[in-house]
Amino acid sequence: MNLESIRWELKKLLAFPIPEIVIASMIFNGTIMLPSLMGSISSEDIGSLESYTIIHFFAEQILYPVVSFAFVIQGILMGVITAIILPYERESGMLDMELVYSRNRTELFAAKLIALILFGIICLFTSTIVLLVYNLRGAWLVETLFSLLIPCFSLLIQTIFIISLNVLISTVSDRTIISILSSALIFYSLDNLIKHSNPQPGSFLYNIPPISTSNFLLVPHEAVNNLIVAFIISLGFLSIAFIYFTRFYEVK
């Protein structure tokens, strides 16, 4: 495996115009979290009128919705980038050069995938840590640092799921716009389908933390099962994308 391929792919992703927005969003998240982190926010404090300062009000009424919204935006942006990565490069002509100068397609596919996963982790993980810390200091159920590992792991699976499905869409799509629309349509349908077919806590994707961390903690067994299912499905998506890319994919 040529590490240069991975380095280059990651460099490309981080230089993409959209990640700049993501990074700005991360900084924004971190910055707006500072006042609440500096202040003493706990369940008891919030209930106490004396200690419920303007900082707490700001954190409760403004920061949390903004942070949550920013988090969702980051997720969407990551989804968009992973969905368009191949059609965009194919349309611009960059993929031609990559295919010609790569040792083989397996290496190029692996490099792109590893870079996307690293990028996805950077995008979501930073934001999640901010959210977790915020929740930890607020009214969330997590009490020890160790208990953060499970939601973080589930976040990783969630990221892999989104990336895998988008890589598959990206591989079979001819054009960038088709890839974006397909990705949006599939995720919207999937999300709604899951919500309607299984509204109980623990249904995968919608209820995988950190989107719904409390559900994960309330029904961990169900959530773990869903994570395993999500991971297996992800591997299926990646296998199809890999076979298609290495055996059939053509630059037109």
Place this chain on the structure above:
Amino acid sequence: MSVVEAFNVSKRFGKIIALENVNLSFNNGVYGLVGPNGSGKTTFIRIMLGLQKPSSGRILVFGKDPFYSHDEVFSKIGYLREKCAFPKWVTGIDYLRHVAKLKQVDLDQNVIHHSVVKGDFLERKIGTYSAGMVQRLGLLQALIGDPSLIILDEPSTNLDPLGRVEMVKLIQEIKRHGGKSIIVSTHILEELEQICDFIIVMDKGKIIAQDTLGKFIKSFSLDGTLVNAYARIMGGAQV
């Protein structure tokens, strides 16, 4: 063994036949690939590079299938794409280093300081380049690793008159050193006449003529020029 051998290569895109039973072989020397737009030149080049698979027939590059055995041929190929596309956010020199690392070779300083490089544009981000600079960068990256097979698809596109002269000199210089197979696809026949040893004319996905440059001109031209020979063979007006 020829550098490239094509046996009855055909390529279809739905109902469109891009290539039909193309038989060709390339050895050392400069080959000019000419033909009108849509004649199948770029499709043939893409199949040679392993970017597309033939619908039928077989193509071998250095004796290997370029699509499935790319790892055995990639380091021996230099490619300049028609309408070069490079990431805009890196500098030219960074891109050249990247290609050298992929090919697992040292970046030859002779390549960087070649005559096609004017000024210090390699230190600038590619996004700031003019079309001509992008083309020059494309030429340079195609030479990295001293490849045995160099494929140039419209190499003088976007180059100014001086740049075209330099490009012709560059190819002549590579040719003088010998031991390489250079395939140049272009519409600019005057340039081709100065550099190529062989001419291959394609039309509607087929090879309609192929010969050494001298024999081709002698057979078809009334005034001893490639342009006239090409116009006559394509059934165009006398040039």
